[in-house]
Amino acid sequence: MKKLLLIILLSLPAFLYAQENTRGYKVKVGEQAPKLSFSLMDGTVISNKTLKGKVVVLQFTASWCSVCRKEMPHLEQEVWQRFKNENFILIGIDLKEKPQKVKHFITQMQVTYPFAIDTKGKLFESFTLPNAGVTRNIVLDKKGEIIFLSRLYEVEEFKHMVEIIDLALKKS
Template sequence: MKNILIVAILFLTQLTHSQEDSTRGYKVKVGDQSPKLNFSLMDGTSITNENLKGKVVVLQFTASWCSVCRKEMPHLEKEVWQQFKNDDFILIGIDLKETPEKVKHFIEQMKVTYPFAIDSDGTLFESFTLPNAGVTRNIVLNKQGEIIFLSRLYEEKEFAEMISIIDATLKKP
C-alpha cells in the first residue's frame, strides 16, 4: 500500500510539473482576453481593463527578492519603457506580495521610472497564472485588451521578440 501511495504521489508530481512546463505556469494563453483588471498604481491611479483600451500594455510581474527580475528590469526600462512611453503604451511593474516601503526601495535601487503597483495578496498574479507559479513574467496586451505575448524568466531572444511585437502592434491603426 505504501509503495502504491509513493508511485501515485510521484505520478501526480510529474503530471503537475509537465503541465506547468507546457503552459510555462500560465492559465491564460495568447489570444485570450485579459482577465479582469481593477487595481491602483502606487501613485493612486486606478487601472481597469476599460481605461487601458487603446493602449498596448505590458504587465511585468516582479519582486525585490527575484534575481532574474533584477536582471531584466534595466532592459525593460531602457529598451521598452523609454522606447515606447510616448506612444499609446504603458508598462506597469506589479510587485508580488511586498510592502509599499520595500517596493519603493526596490524601485529606487533598480532606477526604473515606469509606473508600479503592488499585488499584495497575489490575486492579480493568480488571475493569469497557475498556483505557485514563479515571477519574472511579462504579459503584453493589444489595444483591445487581448493577450498577444507571454514571457517567463528573462531570455534575450524572447525579450527581443516581445519588443518586436510591441513595436508592430503600436504601428497598427
C-alpha cells in the same frame, strides 16, 4: 547568411514550444485579459477599460527575484524609454511586498515606469497557475487581447517581445 538562416530555423521550434507551453500560465495568447482592477502606487486606478487603446506590458516582479533584477534595466531602456510616448504603458507589479520595500526596490533598480503592488497575489493568480514564479511579462494589444507571454529573462525572447510591442503599436 546560410548559417544565420539555419540557426534561426533550428531555434524556431524551441521558441514556438516556449510560447505554446503554459509555462505556469492559465491564460493563453489570443485570449482577452482577465478582469483587471488595481491601483498604481500613485493612486491611479487601472482597469481593462482604462487600458483600452493602449499596448500594455504587465511585468510581474519582486525585490528578492534575481532574474527580475537582471531584466528590469532592459525593460526600462529597451521598452519603457522607447515606447512611453506612444499609446503604451508598462506597469511593474510587485508581488506581495510592503510599499516601503517596493519603493526602495524601484529606487535601487532605477526604473521610472509606473508600479503597483499585488498585495495578496490575486492579480498575479488571475493569469497564472497556483505557485507560479515571478519574472513574467504579459503583453496586451489595444483591444485587451493577450499577444505575448514570457517567463524568466531570455535575450532572444525579450527581443521578440519588443518586436511584438512595436508591431502592435503600429496597428490602428
